[in-house]
Amino acid sequence: MTTTNEREIPMEELERVTIRFAGDSGDGMQVAGTQFTRTSAVFGNDVSTLPDFPAEIRAPAGSLPGVSGFQISFSSTDIHTPGDEPDVLVAMNPAALKVNLNELPAGAALIVNEDAFTATNLAKAGYASNPLKDGSLHNWNVFPIPISTLNTRALEGLEMTSKQMDLTKNFFALGVMFWLYERSMEPTLQWIGDKFKKRPIFADANKRALRAGYAFGETTEIFHSRYMVPRAPQRPGTYRNLTGNEGAALGFVAASVKANRPLFYGSYPITPASDILHELASYKTFGVKTFQAEDEIAAIGSAIGASYGGAMGMTGTSGPGIALKSEAMGLAVMVELPLVIIDVQRAGPSTGMPTKNEQADLLQVLYGRNSDSPVAVVAPATPGETFWYAFEAWRLALKYMTPVVFLSDAFLATGAEPWPIPSVDDLPDISVPNRTEKAGFRPYDRDPQTLARPWAVPGTPGLEHRIGGLEKADLTGNVSYDPENHHRMQELRQAKIAGIANDIPELEVAGPAEGDLLILGWGSTYGSIRSAVERLQARGHSVAHAHLRYLNPFPRNTGDVVKAYKRVMIPEINLGQLSMLIRARYLVDAQGYNKVRGKPFRISEIEAEAERLIAELRGASR
């Protein structure tokens, strides 16, 4: 871009920047955030994002509950989280300012659409006076821009209502940000062209808005500097952006292809798991059958029926749905059929905070059923990992003829990161045979190594047999009330799951193999913990990080790992579930660090707690 009156604006280089776009749900903040993410990823930054959706679908415009946000962190180094606090807040209205200001550190930049600071909007957000005028924002670097006015002016002459024009102002704001951070407009211009292919006038309007925002940056006097975040050293490969729910859906389809069996997905809509149903419903050309059931019980029932028929039956939900599915999960344990159960956790109990994050269903999926009813549990740690653990869930379910829980959460489900796309040829074959041999067939005979029983599906001549929820006699599978048999079967079911420990990788440790402090985590806390540990290590602390992806069974070296450090800290977004398991299982004095606010941990708070524990340790040894 060259213009005749180009000013000399200094360019500052930064390692990492975190921006939060915030506005009314109708303001298109998710689109702006996603476009900024794509552009940065395509440019070569490492990126990590966190959308923050309002709980209400259509909260009144301008109200506090109607605020929608999208945070993106982009960096020239490897990053693991969407950033603790934003460096820049883009606030499209007073409500967005009010909701987000408390997380904006002093000195951060604040870009606001001053046109939206009308008396009505201020009142809706509960402001007695206009914060742009009353001096209350003196701690921040405020850039008020009349975005609505400038945008409408840029769209003059287009045959649109003023309301339609106003809908494009997110692209104006995005244009300003693109200029400020020296990003190319090309990917977004192309995206707009594709998206509005059928409505050229909207394509034109959005493109004009984007360009006008960029041009505003060039010509305005308010900015005294631009910023540049160089490329991050990324491993060679082809990348795409991936959310956890997308990754899971892709992993399941990949598993179906590599197991050479059709996928059946029975589900009842629930936030934040519904997107997996939506994704899978669009994979018809892969033979995927989806079934929107009448409730969660029917959803899992249908999946069990499909697996009984030789398909890969799968069901997905969030915590409240798991509560409904638990009786049928027990049935799947009893009949020993492969089944994958997805739990995308959200804040509870009961309906709780459906759009907010929590990792408090761990004990529910492990123990929330009658009797001893063991199932395998895997939990991805990042949005990109969801693909691999979805695939892994099926590998285990098929090989061991068992239900497997895939434990994700709201943060993983909606968060996104650049994902190196694997080659299909590199994915392992996970197919298992059906039993067809008639001679010697017994429904509960077991493979001596895996303890899996044979999969004898209806339609196989000569293998007609009956299964069900009543206790099975060992080997024959006939109904049995024999006391010794029941004891043996309980132990066999337990041993089958426990044996999976020999078939999964050992728990890896990042940092010293022994030392002062181990921070042990699972699930979506990975990024915050890893970042905190890197900072602590840089300051010379003897700290290591281990992250469990397998929660049942635990990797076989877990006990050795947790015993190799003087202190063990377990941060969890629950009130201490993994820490209870680790303490009980390995008799170590692990300390829980627990915060349940519907949000991920801040890096800094994990750091602070770790330092406190280390200081305590020093004090104790003195």
Next chain:
Amino acid sequence: MTDTLAPGGQPALSPQNAAIIQLTRKDFVSDQEVRWCPGCGDYSILAQTQKVMPDFGYPKENIVFISGIGCSGRLPYYMNTYGFHSIHGRAPAIATGLKAARPDLMVWVITGDGDALSIGGNHLIHSMRRNVDIRVIMFNNRIYGLTKGQASPTSEIGKVTKSTPLGTVDYPISPLTIALAAEASFIARSVDTHTEHLQQTLTRAGFHRGSVFTEVLQNCNIFNDGAHREFTDREVREDRMLALEHGQPMIFGKDRDMGLRLNGYQPEVVKLGDDFRVEDLLVHDEQDPLIAFMLSRLYWPDFPVPVGVIRDIRRPTHDELVTNQIEEAIAARGEGNLQALLNGNDTWTVK
């Protein structure tokens, strides 16, 4: 209506096939010892089921019996086919998934009045509205048998049971009306001890393609003895029950001299003779939803109890619709390419 041609090359339900496959009743008897109380109506239902099975022309490995929990739920153990004794009320859900995954199978669901209409009401209703191609056979003994005698959703109001010592205050549900409201494409009723009628009804149910709901009036001689005897006993059954036949006037009675006619829009029992002739009577039509609704509301002692096929219509089944969508998607776009799917439409390359 009966289809002999089935989609996807699955074995057709046809007498020709039956001739080729040549199974007998004995082929359907499993090696498991039958464990119902002596005198229970379930014995007869099992026997008639085994008896009609060879007629469908399905190899027995392609037949699956799925049940919930209750005395009725034990039936699959006694059938030498594939069988799945599942959990209370959920058999229709399991059957829905099985049938969607495996359209080639013939799937029967065995359930009780509590299993189907109480804990499993939701699944029953939704399997019927989806026209899932399963044959639901509900054993209605108007009691909870397995749990030793509590009131069920079909128990008559005021019924004294262990859980209702002063009589139940819950009004009973009408299973056939529910089935109709849920749009089951085949609805019928029969009686455990009326062996021939039961065989005919099960045969019709077996040949139907789509959601079958068949209520079998069953005696629980332990906890609700004589549940239906007022109109099912040999001496009175012809006078107190109305055996339906498609296209035939609704005549009943030992002497075939009673009939059902419409007086305005109200059904009315009349005696054939000088005042009313056969032409005045209602003619049964299995495709007419209003007749079906009316029949579903008739019960002893106000009316004879209708038995036989009340409704039989054909519409695409759930598995046909599911399969069609997949076939059409593949025809339009080709089979899925996993690598293309993983790539998505927005990639970048780091060298």
